[in-house]
Amino acid sequence: MKSEDEIIDNIKLFFEKKGFRVITEVPLLTKRIDIICLKNGINEIIAIEVKIQNWKRGLQQASVYRICSDFVYLAIHRDFSHRVDIKLLQRAGIGLIVVDEDGVEIIFKISNQLLTHQGIKNNIISYCGGDYFASI
Amino acid sequence: MPAFKIFYRIGMAGEKAVLSHELLKDAFYGISLSANVACFSRTWVSQFINRLGKPFFIDPVSYVFQFPIEQISREGSLKKSFEKLVKIYGEPIISASEGHQITLSDFDDGIITSMITNILNFQRNIARSESNSQKSLFEFGEWLDEEIVEKEPEFLVPPYFWFDTPESEWYDLNIRIMELSKDNFQDIPIYGVLCTNKEVLSNEEWLSKILRDFDFIDGILIWLSDFNEYSLNGRILKTFINFVQQLNREKDAIMMYGSYFSMIASKFGLNGMSQGVGISESKNVTDQPTGGTFSRKYYVPQAKTSVSVANAMSFYAEHPETICRCDICRQNEIHSSDDIYKFFDELTPLKGKIHYCLCRNSELEEIKNNDKDEIESILSSSIEFCEEMINGLYDIPYRHLARWLSAIQ
Numbered sequence: 001m002k003s004e005d006e007i008i009d010n011i012k013l014f015f016e017k018k019g020f021r022v023i024t025e026v027p028l029l030t031k032r033i034d035i036i037c038l039k040n041g042i043n044e045i046i047a048i049e050v051k052i053q054n055w056k057r058g059l060q061q062a063s064v065y066r067i068c069s070d071f072v073y074l075a076i077h078r079d080f081s082h083r084v085d086i087k088l089l090q091r092a093g094i095g096l097i098v099v100d101e102d103g104v105e106i107i108f109k110i111s112n113q114l115l116t117h118q119g120i121k122n123n124i125i126s127y128c129g130g131d132y133f134a135s136i
Numbered sequence: 137m138p139a140f141k142i143f144y145r146i147g148m149a150g151e152k153a154v155l156s157h158e159l160l161k162d163a164f165y166g167i168s169l170s171a172n173v174a175c176f177s178r179t180w181v182s183q184f185i186n187r188l189g190k191p192f193f194i195d196p197v198s199y200v201f202q203f204p205i206e207q208i209s210r211e212g213s214l215k216k217s218f219e220k221l222v223k224i225y226g227e228p229i230i231s232a233s234e235g236h237q238i239t240l241s242d243f244d245d246g247i248i249t250s251m252i253t254n255i256l257n258f259q260r261n262i263a264r265s266e267s268n269s270q271k272s273l274f275e276f277g278e279w280l281d282e283e284i285v286e287k288e289p290e291f292l293v294p295p296y297f298w299f300d301t302p303e304s305e306w307y308d309l310n311i312r313i314m315e316l317s318k319d320n321f322q323d324i325p326i327y328g329v330l331c332t333n334k335e336v337l338s339n340e341e342w343l344s345k346i347l348r349d350f351d352f353i354d355g356i357l358i359w360l361s362d363f364n365e366y367s368l369n370g371r372i373l374k375t376f377i378n379f380v381q382q383l384n385r386e387k388d389a390i391m392m393y394g395s396y397f398s399m400i401a402s403k404f405g406l407n408g409m410s411q412g413v414g415i416s417e418s419k420n421v422t423d424q425p426t427g428g429t430f431s432r433k434y435y436v437p438q439a440k441t442s443v444s445v446a447n448a449m450s451f452y453a454e455h456p457e458t459i460c461r462c463d464i465c466r467q468n469e470i471h472s473s474d475d476i477y478k479f480f481d482e483l484t485p486l487k488g489k490i491h492y493c494l495c496r497n498s499e500l501e502e503i504k505n506n507d508k509d510e511i512e513s514i515l516s517s518s519i520e521f522c523e524e525m526i527n528g529l530y531d532i533p534y535r536h537l538a539r540w541l542s543a544i545q
Contacts, residue, residue, distance in 0.1 A: 029446040030432060056528060063529040064450040067477075092529055114454055117477040 002077065004034075007050050007099045011035055011075055014104035020046070023128045028120065033065055035075075038128050044070040045124060048097065053080035062094050066112045068120040073097045073106075081107070140399060140500060141165035141390065141408035143193065144493070147173060151413050152184055154489040159463050163497035166191035166290065168410045171255075172208075174262050175224060176217035185263045191290035194259040195392070195410075198225070198295035199331055199421055201232035202306075207424055225295075226254045240305045245316065248309075252317050256292045260324070263287040291355060291388075292321055296329035298361065298421045302342045302349070307332075311349050318353065327355035327388065331421065334360040334372055337379045347382055355388035357410075364418040365397035366441060366536045373397065373543035380405045393419045396440045397540050399500055403508045404544075414442055414492040432485060435460075435492045438521050439534040440499070442492065445480055451530040452476045458525065462494040508544065515541040 012022045012035065020037040026047075027033075035048040047069035051058035058074045065072045074089060078100035086108075089096055093113040098105045142164045144155055154160070155167060167185070171194050174181050185192055200208050200218070208218045214233055222233040228242035229251065264286050294317035299306040314328040328350055336342050337360070350356050365373070381404045383389045391398040394409030395417040411417050414433055434448035435441070437460050452459050453473035459465055464487050468479045483491075503511060515537055522534035 030444045031446050059528055060531040064446050064531050067446065067450045067453060088528065114450070115473045117449070117453075119477070119481065 002052060004050050004052060007052065007075060007077060008035060010099050010104050011048060011050070011097065015046075021128060026124060026127060028065065028068060028124070031061075031064065033124075036069075036124060036128050038125065043125070045121060046071045046073065048073045048075050050075045052077045053083070055080065055084045059089065059092065059094065063092050066093060066114040067117045068124050069116065070112055071095060071109065072112055073109075075099055075104075078105075139165070140402040140406075140504065141191075141388075142496060142500065143168040143191075143390070143408065143410040145169065145195075145410050145412045145416055146184075147412065151489070152180070153486055154413055154493065156184070156188060157486075157490055159490055160493050160497075163493050164190075165408070166193075168193050168195060169262075170194075171196045171258070172215075172217035172221045175221045175258070178262070182263045185287050189287070192263075192287070193289045193291055193293055193327070194262060195329075196255050196259070196293055196295045197221075198229070198255070199298045201229050201238050202297050203422060204237075205233060205235055207422070224254055224258050226251060240309060243309060245312075248313055248316055249320065252294055252313060252320060255295050256317060256321055259289050259292050260321075262289070288324065291325040291327040292317070293327055293329060293357065296331050298331045300333060301336060301339075302332075302345045314350075314353050325354035327357050327390070328353040329357045329359060329392070331359045331392075332361065334363050334368070334376070336360075337375045338372075343379060343382065347384075351384060353387075355390065356383065357390050357392050359392035359419070359421075361422075362418060362420040363393070365395045365540070366417075366533065368539070370539045370542040373539060377401060377404050377543055393417060396499060397536075397543075399496075399503050400511060400540060400544060402503060403511065413489045432488065434480070434483065434488055435495050436532055437495050437499070438518055439526065439532050440518065440537065441533060443532050445483070445488075447531045449476060449480045451526065451532055452480075455525055460491065460495065462491055462498070464491040464494060512541060512545060515544075 008024060015022050015037045020039050023036045024034060025032050026036040033047050034050040037046040045068065047065035049058045049062035049065065053076065055074060055076050058076065062072050062074045073095040075097040076084060078098045081098045084096060086096065090110060093110055095109045096107040098107055143166045144151065144164055145168045146155065167188065167190060169181065169192065174194050208215050218233065222229050228238055228247060232238040294313045296310050297306045299310065314326065317326050330346065330350065380389065380401050383405050385405055388408060389406050390408035390410065391406060392410050393416055394411055398406060398409040414435065432445050433442040434445050436443055436448055438458065453476045456470050456472055456476050459470050459476065468475065470476060470479060502514065506514065519537045519541065522537065526532050526534055
């Protein structure tokens with residue numbers, strides 16, 4: 001498993017099993033977030049940037065998602081996870097997910113330290129069908 | 137050394153409101169237009185030029201006819217703006233537009249002279265609108281005994297073609313076109329276009345030839361295809377500085393597409409640049425000519441580059457105290473991330489573009505008022521700021537700053 005699509009599929013399955021609604025390629029102004037996870041009844045957004053190995057580029061992109069999410073993760077293939085500067089991720093309030101053929105592992109979770117832009121967050125919830133979840 | 141001239145290149149009407157804004161009255165030198173835009177929108181272009189009252193020039197964009205015609209076609213037929221233009225330009229451009237691949241054998245002195253006459257007269261008369269309202273305005277001026285001067289371009293730009301080496305026959309054709317333009321239009325400055333690849337500058341022999349051959353012309357417009365100041369390595373940027381240093385200081389040397397690095401090059405002999413408002417800071421000759429599109433971006437003065445609004449928002453939400461203090465940005469009280477979000481919510485494309493031009497102008501002032509060593513320390517401070525505050529986050533590129541610094545050191 002060495003393609004971004006395969007990593008995305010694995011993460012999707014992982015969070016869906018945990019009861020999340022998972023949407024891919026979610027618009028954030030002129031950008032797109034690889035994965036958004038939403039849970040019924042909890043008004044929280046998890047945003048995930050997926051990379052096979054280029055964690056530095058992934059961190060740049062993931063850090064932008066903090067304006068609209070409660071939790072942000074960088075997901076990377078296990079073969080390259082030893083390269084990641086964990087302290088830098090922690091300082092930025094970004095968690096790490098490691099993925100391989102055997103599954104998905106959340107290495108650490110950290111709450112976004114930046115205040116979110118409520119308007120953009122609401123747009124994302126509504127794009128992902130959050131209203132539907134609120135009503136059931 | 138004359139002041140560095142920034143010519144903003146305008147597309148299909150989009151920049152009118154920006155460039156005529158009160159805040160930008162003294163924030164740029166002039167404007168430039170592609171001939172197809174000028175020709176397609178002649179009425180508003182002529183009114184705009186006369187109302188703005190600033191210097192301008194027209195890029196004849198003749199190089200496009202050297203390449204497959206599909207580049208300027210839509211759904212199998214020539215784009216409307218080019219359809220109009222070829223009628224003005226005449227042969228051999230008309231044949232090129234009909235699918236005949238233009239070659240050097242299409243040109244002799246007679247054909248060149250008639251093409252030059254058509255193209256340069258078109259440029260010269262662009263501000264003389266044929267519209268009735270414009271004519272009435274001039275008649276009214278005469279009646280009031282006030283002279284309303286119809287503007288002429290600051291200089292004329294003869295048709296030009298891209299060449300890969302100065303040993304190519306396209307290069308010789310360009311020189312011949314410039315010579316005949318000088319002969320036929322002696323009462324107005326003629327600026328020749330050096331439209332080639334950046335690699336040409338690395339060859340000392342070619343460089344000397346270019347400098348020699350362009351010396352008779354009144355000014356030079358430099359277009360190095362795909363010369364992206366943000367991505368090029370220090371070695372190529374240094375070669376460019378070396379080239380600029382050898383140019384004749386008594387004549388204008390203007391980058392056709394440039395950015396902050398071109399402004400720094402003013403310390404070495406460059407004295408102008410043309411660029412879109414927040415766009416067109418570089419261009420490849422094989423890029424499709426468009427009227428110019430603007431995606432919502434924000435110029436980050438610390439990194440001297442434009443980034444998407446989401447990226448800028450994520451950075452400034454964490455560092456609100458570092459937001460720009462130009463006349464647009466300081467209209468808002470900003471102390472917190474919430475203030476930043478509100479600021480970006482209210483930032484219209486118009487405001488974003490004005491902010492861009494104001495930043496450019498203050499950067500130019502800073503470059504003008506400091507010597508080369510001081511500019512090196514300005515760049516060093518910017519690098520320090522970015523390494524401390526951006527440091528791999530926010531998706532704001534800043535590595536170009538170090539490359540610029542190494543190129544001028």
